[in-house]
Structure formats: structure tokens, C-alpha cells
Amino acid sequence: MTLPRFHLAMPVDDLTAARRFYGEVLGLEQGRSADAWVDWNLHGHQFVTHLAPAGPDRVHNPVDGHDVPVPHFGLILTVPQFQALAERLRAAGTQFVIEPYVRFAGQAGEQWTMFLLDPAGNALEFKAFADDDQVFAV
Numbered sequence: 001m002t003l004p005r006f007h008l009a010m011p012v013d014d015l016t017a018a019r020r021f022y023g024e025v026l027g028l029e030q031g032r033s034a035d036a037w038v039d040w041n042l043h044g045h046q047f048v049t050h051l052a053p054a055g056p057d058r059v060h061n062p063v064d065g066h067d068v069p070v071p072h073f074g075l076i077l078t079v080p081q082f083q084a085l086a087e088r089l090r091a092a093g094t095q096f097v098i099e100p101y102v103r104f105a106g107q108a109g110e111q112w113t114m115f116l117l118d119p120a121g122n123a124l125e126f127k128a129f130a131d132d133d134q135v136f137a138v
Contacts, residue, residue: 007047008045008047009047009048009049010048010073010122011120011122012118012120013052013054013120014119015037017120018118020119021118022038025089042075058070058121068115072115072123072124073124076128079128079129082112082126086114089114097115098113101113103127112128
């Protein structure tokens, strides 16, 4: 099944810091850019960082014993991709909001997950399912 690509634009308060984080730390390919925005290839999806000095308000919701930041965005990766990204982030000295761990262990929807903030405070979640059938499990 071919999924449509999404487009997501997020505010950042420093494009230089965004370029370092998304380009160097996460390893995303940079696309077009201007003085106030940068396009990124987020695993085939168009992700854009827009210069917007006022940061978003933060809310947290309890999930599996952790305070999950809202809003957040991210990707569902394979388990090996997830583990490689977690190691890349650790090597870069990333401070996690929620360290990589298995959420809902032994239950429907079991998944690896981790949360972190970009330099502008935008929350990102990366997750992985050992069984893709669990992505929408109830």
C-alpha cells in the first residue's frame, strides 16, 4: 500500500539551530529554503521549519505513566531504525523528554517510543512496532 506524503510546517525561533538539529543531529536532507523557512525531507514527507519567534504553549497528557507533551509529531520507524536513531541522538547529547522504552509491553499496541524537543521546544515522538499490525490495534 502506498501512503500519501504529508506536509507539516512547525515554528522555530532560530533557523541556524533548526538546521543543526534537523540536518546534523537527525540527519534529514535539506531542501529549498529562504530567509524565514527551510524544507526538510522527513523520510519522504515534506517537513518545513518556519521562523516564528513566539513559541507554542505546552500541555502534557498522562500515557503509560509518562507525561506526554502535546502537540507533538514524529515518525513510525522499524525497530532497527528506531534503535539506530536512539543511538544517534544519545551520541549527539540529546536530552530526552521520555527516554526510549517499550510502551504498553505485552498489550495491544506494544511499541518502542521516545520523546525529545527540538531547539525551539517543539516535541517529537519517534516510535516503532515489532508487529505492524499493532499500529492501530485496540
